[in-house]
Amino acid sequence: MSWWQRLLRRRKMEDQLDKELRFHIEQHTSELIALGRDPQEARRQARLALGGPEQVKEKCRDARGTRWLEDLLQDFRYAIRMLGKQPGFAAVALLTLALGSGATTVMFTVVNGVLLKPLPYPEPGRLVAVHGHSDSWNTAVYGEQNVAYPDFLDCQRSSRSLAMAGFVYSGGILGEPGTPEFVDRREITSELFSVLGVPLFRGRAFLPEEDRPGGAPVIILSYSLWQRRFAGDPRTVGLSLILDDKSYTVVGITPPRFQLDGEEGDVFTALGQDTAGYLRNRRAHPVGVVARLRPGATLAQSSAELGLIGRQLAAQYPDSNAGRSFVATPLHPDVEDVRSTLWLLLGAVGLVLLIACVNVASLLLARAVSRDRELAMRVALGASRGRLVRQCLTESAVLGLSGGALGILVAAAGFRPFVQFWPGALPRADEVQLDWRVLLFALTASLVSGLLFGLAPALRAPVRDVEQTLRAGGRTMAGSSRRLHSGFVISEVALAVVLLVAAGMLGRTLLRLSSLNPGVNIRNVLVTRMALSPAALSNPAGIRAAWQDVLDRARRVPGVESIAAVDTFPMRQGENQLGYWNTPAVPPENQQPLALATSVTPDYLNVMGIPLLKGRFFDDHDRRESEPVIVIDEVLAQQAFGTQECVGKRLWIPGMSGPNWSEGNDSLRVVGVVGHVRHWGLARDDQAPVRAQFYYPFAQVPDSALRRWSELMSIAARTNIPPLNVVESLRLELRGATGGATGDQALYQVRTLEQLASNSLARQRFLLLLFGIFAGLALLLACIGIYGVLAYLTGQRVPEFGVRIALGASARDVMRLVLRQSLGMIFVGVGVGIFAALAAGRLLMHTVDGMQSTEPSTFAIMIPILTVAALLASIVPARRASRIDPVRALRQD
């Protein structure tokens, strides 16, 4: 029998024990009777010989080895009975804990899903990402660099340690069947799904012979596109569809929630079939590479091998590959953007939990003091010290666990709304689920907090002098307990100060940022991406004509005032950073200062409401044949020319010169200066590494680059009615009829500039809201705690106040006495809190864009709020103390 069986069959075992001992006594008795004893005497002797039956039983129970568990169960039942007897206390304590542990569990659920879970592929530890490195590439500014397609093929062929696959981002217009729609396309190599270890939901992956120029045109659909457009019809595999005017056969469907590089994508085509020039060029680096370590290979081996391959390629193609190498790093989900925010929130929520624990601890301690008599009685009856400590800890553990269980319920209900509430898209949102880690966390957190708030009452309980306690009747109070209570109040106040100041800082930051001038007039501007009809993309002249046609048509839509095409928008992801220099002696690439390049059509300035400071903006005379011109912003003017006059000067921009860009011209003429635009968003722009901007005419983009540029362009419209009202007519007007009247042009990602500006502050607003909630909770909990502690402390001092009043103290004197005690604790708490808040403020500054250091005014606003709230919480007990009837108070003792 194992111990738990013994425990479950406890009742039966008790019966058997009883029976066994009875048998013994009866046997002994009958034997004694047989020897001639008087039956009554025989029974007496038999019992004497065995000893007290209860003691024997107790020893037998001890021998069973389940004693500790039985005690635990007993304590457990006792704890639940005690809680049931004091429903008020139980409700306050449980509610406090449920709030604290619920909020913490919600945050942990999100942290777990987004930051802690491994990637959702089999054996994620064997997956690596391969990046390109080069001496002239500044990783800190640009981020990791992808790999050129020819380089990828060479690496894939030569590597023995890695099974490699590549993918390239692109898009396309999905035509028939159905209405034309812009889709997110990934061009992938045939090995991708096998490298990731993901089987397709239906159909098959690409074959190696399909991943080559001239291979059969095949396509794989994402699960959600398949559901959305084909209603999950199993006959979709084998169907043909039109993507960018080309017919493809569907060969597979990805499994639900399959993601590549954190995004789902809509369609997958074979990379090897794409004959675009940039895929043949070792200077262009579009291919993202994932790889799986082959059995037995290590990351170090693969890195060494890639280094070797890189050196061979550099020797073979010095023009493009000198100084280039490849590195393998473990594949991680890309969550850098939210990492610090999530940890920050978990920390803040942890503070709330801590306050909740302190609150419950002070409640428990107050109760423990009033239970002194009960505990002393138990000691007098023979309970050991350890037994009492265990009992107290069991009680607090029961509280903690019940709070934790409620917290899990709160989390189960709360994490989905939280994820939806997250500004923008939370990466890996699908992975946020309650799982064993979350349960383990909640369990541990509630047990630890149970120990935390149960330890003080438990440890103080048995140290009391039994005799004195019994005689005093729980009236006197040890100094250590009063100090402990003050300690609780002080730490609660300090924690509340931290959260309040943090919320105050965020509020000020948000106010300051919203009042900043974004540099554009954000009212009544519609921005939308635009995919031209694939038919128009066949030649450069067609592309130029198509754009001209789009702008002309859009201008005719009622409500549209002016219209422009542009490649990158302020306050939205996507930018083009180019190095520049103000003399012909251009330094090497990694020493050039950078500026953001934006290609626009002439009306852009009017549409966006950017002020023209000097010179002129572009007009229709800036054409391909005329001199290449740019317009710079005031930041670039300052950086490149200082205080000198800059209109008419020249800038050397290697990314926009050379044979492809401007024949015969090695530099661009500055024709005007415009105001700075907060491209990186209201919050981030001040700290952005690259702020300088310049604009160049879309008309001067060279023919060779035109097709690629065309894919990037958006249109922006200034309207004289609410911008979203023109969307439908604009969509209809632009859909059709460029060139071949195919009706397959599409608008996508439609936003207003106001939305973009507001989104650029979404992170700050979200944090402010949460910190505001946390701070409010902390303030409330701290007030409840202060009220509880003071009510208890004054209750203990009733006889003392009675004497004082009897000796002539007025009600005001007594009130002042109580409030002074409370103020003392609050001030110490505020003092400690200020130091903690300064440290927390520094942390916030590092994590939140646009945050400035803690200003004294924040403290000046927040601390009075806290002090007043805390004093209000103390007034009720203080008034009660002042109304004590001295006669009754003295008689009580």
Add this chain to the structure above:
Amino acid sequence: MTEKSDLPQGTLDLLILKVVALGPVHGYAIAQRLEQVSRGVVQVPQGSLYPALHRLENRDLLASDWEETETGREAKFYRLTRKGRTQLETEAASWQRLIDAVGLVLKLSEGGVK
């Protein structure tokens, strides 16, 4: 009546195992037999007999069944497990060694060791 001795520490378990080794037996009979066999020298404190039995059962040295006695009453009969038998053998052997050693020491002549 002869003089009675207290049991040395730890020997009760050994004695119980030995008695049970002779065949399934209930608690009262164990007490009787111990007293008879030791000719009344070993007085088994009945109060510690049952905790000892339960402890041995808990350590899987003994097993038990409820069976009828010759008088037709149901009683808990203990028997030795295989583990119990091994334990009995090792403990009996070590006990024997101890007695021999103690005997040797006690036999020394008082003149000292030569």
